[in-house]
Amino acid sequence: MKRSLRLLLQLGLFSAGAAAAAAWVYVFFVLRDLPRVPEPLSRIIETPATEIYAASGERLLVLGGRELVPLHRISPHFLQAVIAVEDHRFWEHRGIDKLRLLKAFWVNLFRRGRLEGASTITQQLAKNLFFTFRRTFERKFREMLVALHIEARFGKSEILEAYVNQIAFGVGALGVEQAARSFFGKSASQLTLAEASLLAGLPKSPTRYNPYRHFERAKQRQRTVLRRMVATGAVTAAEAEEAFRAPLALRPRSRETPASGGYFLDWVMKELEDRYGSDVVHHAGLKVFTTLDARMQAQAEEALTAGLARLDPLLKPPPAAEGESPPRLQVALAAVEVHSGAVRALVGGRDYAESEFNRAVQNNRQPGSGFKPFVYYAAFEKAGLHPASVFVDQRVSIPIPGQPSWTPRNFSGDYEGPMILKRALAQSVNSIAAQLAQRVGTPAIIDAARRCGIKSPLAAVPSIALGTSGVSPLEMASAFATFASGGIRHEPFAIRRVEDSSGRILEERLIGGRRTIDAAIAFQVVDMMRAVIREGTGRAILQLEFRAPAAGKTGTTDDYLDAWFTGFTPTLSASVWVGYDRAAPLRDANGRGLTGGRAAAPLWAEFMKRATEDEPRREFPIPPDIRFVTVVPTTGEPPPPWGGRGMEVALRLGQAPSLIPRQEDPTVAVPPGSGP
Amino acid sequence: MAVGRLRSRVSLSGVLLAAVLAAAGVAEFRLHWVESLLGAYLASTNAERPESGLIWEQGRRTQSALSVVEQLAGDREAQQRRARNAASLGELLALLAPGQAVMLSAEHFRELYQKLPPALAHELLSPFELLRLAGEGRWSRTYLERSSDGLMIYLLEPGNHVLRQFRLSDAPLALAARRSEGVERTLEQIAAFRGRIYPAERFFAALSELGEEERRGVLPQPERLLGVAAQIVRVGLSDEALGGFVELGFEIRTPSGPRVLSLPGQDWAVWRLRARMEGRREAGGPSSPLSPADARGP
Numbered sequence: 014m015k016r017s018l019r020l021l022l023q024l025g026l027f028s029a030g031a032a033a034a035a036a037w038v039y040v041f042f043v044l045r046d047l048p049r050v051p052e053p054l055s056r057i058i059e060t061p062a063t064e065i066y067a068a069s070g071e072r073l074l075v076l077g078g079r080e081l082v083p084l085h086r087i088s089p090h091f092l093q094a095v096i097a098v099e100d101h102r103f104w105e106h107r108g109i110d111k112l113r114l115l116k117a118f119w120v121n122l123f124r125r126g127r128l129e130g131a132s133t134i135t136q137q138l139a140k141n142l143f144f145t146f147r148r149t150f151e152r153k154f155r156e157m158l159v160a161l162h163i164e165a166r167f168g169k170s171e172i173l174e175a176y177v178n179q180i181a182f183g184v185g186a187l188g189v190e191q192a193a194r195s196f197f198g199k200s201a202s203q204l205t206l207a208e209a210s211l212l213a214g215l216p217k218s219p220t221r222y223n224p225y226r227h228f229e230r231a232k233q234r235q236r237t238v239l240r241r242m243v244a245t246g247a248v249t250a251a252e253a254e255e256a257f258r259a260p261l262a263l264r265p266r267s268r269e270t271p272a273s274g275g276y277f278l279d280w281v282m283k284e285l286e287d288r289y290g291s292d293v294v295h296h297a298g299l300k301v302f303t304t305l306d307a308r309m310q311a312q313a314e315e316a317l318t319a320g321l322a323r324l325d326p327l328l329k330p331p332p333a334a335e336g337e338s339p340p341r342l343q344v345a346l347a348a349v350e351v352h353s354g355a356v357r358a359l360v361g362g363r364d365y366a367e368s369e370f371n372r373a374v375q376n377n378r379q380p381g382s383g384f385k386p387f388v389y390y391a392a393f394e395k396a397g398l399h400p401a402s403v404f405v406d407q408r409v410s411i412p413i414p415g416q417p418s419w420t421p422r423n424f425s426g427d428y429e430g431p432m433i434l435k436r437a438l439a440q441s442v443n444s445i446a447a448q449l450a451q452r453v454g455t456p457a458i459i460d461a462a463r464r465c466g467i468k469s470p471l472a473a474v475p476s477i478a479l480g481t482s483g484v485s486p487l488e489m490a491s492a493f494a495t496f497a498s499g500g501i502r503h504e505p506f507a508i509r510r511v512e513d514s515s516g517r518i519l520e521e522r523l524i525g526g527r528r529t530i531d532a533a534i535a536f537q538v539v540d541m542m543r544a545v546i547r548e549g550t551g552r553a554i555l556q557l558e559f560r561a562p563a564a565g566k567t568g569t570t571d572d573y574l575d576a577w578f579t580g581f582t583p584t585l586s587a588s589v590w591v592g593y594d595r596a597a598p599l600r601d602a603n604g605r606g607l608t609g610g611r612a613a614a615p616l617w618a619e620f621m622k623r624a625t626e627d628e629p630r631r632e633f634p635i636p637p638d639i640r641f642v643t644v645v646p647t648t649g650e651p652p653p654p655w656g657g658r659g660m661e662v663a664l665r666l667g668q669a670p671s672l673i674p675r676q677e678d679p680t681v682a683v684p685p686g687s688g689p
Numbered sequence: 690m691a692v693g694r695l696r697s698r699v700s701l702s703g704v705l706l707a708a709v710l711a712a713a714g715v716a717e718f719r720l721h722w723v724e725s726l727l728g729a730y731l732a733s734t735n736a737e738r739p740e741s742g743l744i745w746e747q748g749r750r751t752q753s754a755l756s757v758v759e760q761l762a763g764d765r766e767a768q769q770r771r772a773r774n775a776a777s778l779g780e781l782l783a784l785l786a787p788g789q790a791v792m793l794s795a796e797h798f799r800e801l802y803q804k805l806p807p808a809l810a811h812e813l814l815s816p817f818e819l820l821r822l823a824g825e826g827r828w829s830r831t832y833l834e835r836s837s838d839g840l841m842i843y844l845l846e847p848g849n850h851v852l853r854q855f856r857l858s859d860a861p862l863a864l865a866a867r868r869s870e871g872v873e874r875t876l877e878q879i880a881a882f883r884g885r886i887y888p889a890e891r892f893f894a895a896l897s898e899l900g901e902e903e904r905r906g907v908l909p910q911p912e913r914l915l916g917v918a919a920q921i922v923r924v925g926l927s928d929e930a931l932g933g934f935v936e937l938g939f940e941i942r943t944p945s946g947p948r949v950l951s952l953p954g955q956d957w958a959v960w961r962l963r964a965r966m967e968g969r970r971e972a973g974g975p976s977s978p979l980s981p982a983d984a985r986g987p
Binding site for chain 2: 019022026040044046047048049050051052060061106107108109111112141142143144145158159161162163164165166289290292293295296297298299352353509513514515517518519521522523524525526
């Protein structure tokens, strides 16, 4: 008995010794490639930030960079809260909390379904600085060793300072200072107990406890933090209760968070990364000055939100695909300064947090009749036609070699007979657009669209007249701006200037346009598009009391899949698209389809009203070789002396109503009807 | 009895060992000596360990990104510095590779513009237009971008809107350079004079036969030639008029070899001189070039 007990003891001692020896061997094995710890520790925090600014001066986004905030400039409430909830024995241990470690070991081993961590603040710092988030035993062990090193080399205050300056709080905020500014619009030194306890709870899971999206969850987490603070004696129960009940003035999701202007910033980031590479953009501390007008961007978002709130209840949502929720109506807007091409506002969808797909730039949706101004421009330029030329709205059939003839239908289903081209565009008559396309040929139309700024692939088919090739709202806004500027094309752009962190200029944008289309013909098309708003398919604009001089064109595609309105004042051009991401029609509860004039034009009007409210009234400049003549809309002839309804048209020198050719041959073809 | 039984089962060394282990365990929980020892060891070997892990990787990327930006900004600054010191547009052109660009103040560009030969300057942009732009006060800077065959020049207002833009091709700038300093070539090597090269004596003899106004027309700046220390051996006449002026090339002999200095002459006067040199009475446009024998240089 005695002998066996001794043997057992010796065996135990031997095993313990062997285990200790193996542990040391393992330690030295791991030590070989343990990372070097930077000194001083604060060096890890100070990286220059890339900052992106709006044209109006607001800082839109800060990328990557952090500035160390010393502990004495951080609210003590926050420091107490973070220690209480993350590592209450922080001031006592040497990097590892052995008691907590044993407890976690016990819980994880014997209580099924429960996982408990025991990482100290120092271990979390080590993990964040050196290791990936892959969970392995070896990583955990290395993390512990680095924590021991950090504790041996640096003081507790230094460690805590490094920790609170680099933890992630969500919404792009790294470090307590950025978090305090992002969530509460104040500095870390000004945080109250209520605010500090809310923030201290976020690093555990910034997405899960994001107070903007899951406020109740964030409040529950705040309660946990406050309880821990009471348990550690940092605050009394009464103070904790008062803090929990205190209202939290969360800063509205502002321009400093990617939610607002997020689509624009994505576009800017892509452009920057294409030019400089991702590392330079994220780590070199660039200062990027963009064209965005923060006020106009907010107005665009407000207008679209209000418009969607009106459209959502009106529309019958399309059926959901199996296992998915019904698709939500989407919207996009691009607004471009006419005389520079500067993009002033850009909204790529209804909610950036929900979908980052930028429909204002990347979408490729058919513009429908919104494409017709290019057709009319080509017809005026190449075929010598003008706004008073008379065409006959009638059933036409356009022969297509090797295919059945194309017979376009009008949106209304009726044909109105002879009419001048100005009226045909205002009423968005498909049969006449098809006749024009046949007269001038698709290459001339494509050429006109290209010169205006359309860059998407355009199919050389007769139906191009009715906008059957996809384009983006940004392209449309920019191409219509070429009409608005009297034929001067400005490339749309988002970045005005890029500087390095010391203010040295790396690039700056020259704002120059070139004439790509004729000024007088461009004005004729503009004048016709004014009629779209005054008496055509875009009348909703006037009904919504947008009274500034403006011109534009509605667009609706087959089966109401897309609704567009693109229009401009003499200074600002904007395009609005409304539709579903997948092919689903815009129909109301009665099955009636929503046209561009009904779905998109009100959103455009609402935005333009806000965006131009402070601008002085400006008229479109009239080129010197333009004169106005009143004609009868059905004959193109001067109205009889005894009166009658006339329509004013803009004619160039040498053009006269009496010279109007009469077009009556209907041997043309058109595709299934695009609407107004 | 019980003590004896215990003593028979547990040795003293075992008790001591257990006590030491227990003491070590308690001491570790109270004093954290294992962590401290290991931490101290790790701190002492820090310098020998690799700069690996997320933070170092990020540091390297930051350093690399900063050096890329430093290079970009440095190159741009150096180019701007050189551009500021350029004495002529030709010199500026020589500094820039295709695709490179510099920004000059409006005043600096005006200085360079004034150094252009009047005909070329007029051809580029009317001085009255430049005066108008300067007078309006909107023109603040000038952006010059080298293209494969010359310079694109943009006159900018403070918001970087382009007020005027124009192209200046290499050829007239090369001409301007010839006019200011001369080039180390013979007249035959300059295409503009090919077939219209005359001995210097014949040129000056014909010049002396002209009236004062015509002579001033042929050589508006005779002091430029008087300042030349070397002997003028041949004269070439261009037949391309630019802004009412044609180019006259004077080949001189210098110790380092032949050199051509160009000067502008008013087209009507040069054509009269040429008619006289070729024995024709009427001054008009260019007619027959000299025979190759006449054109051969000394």
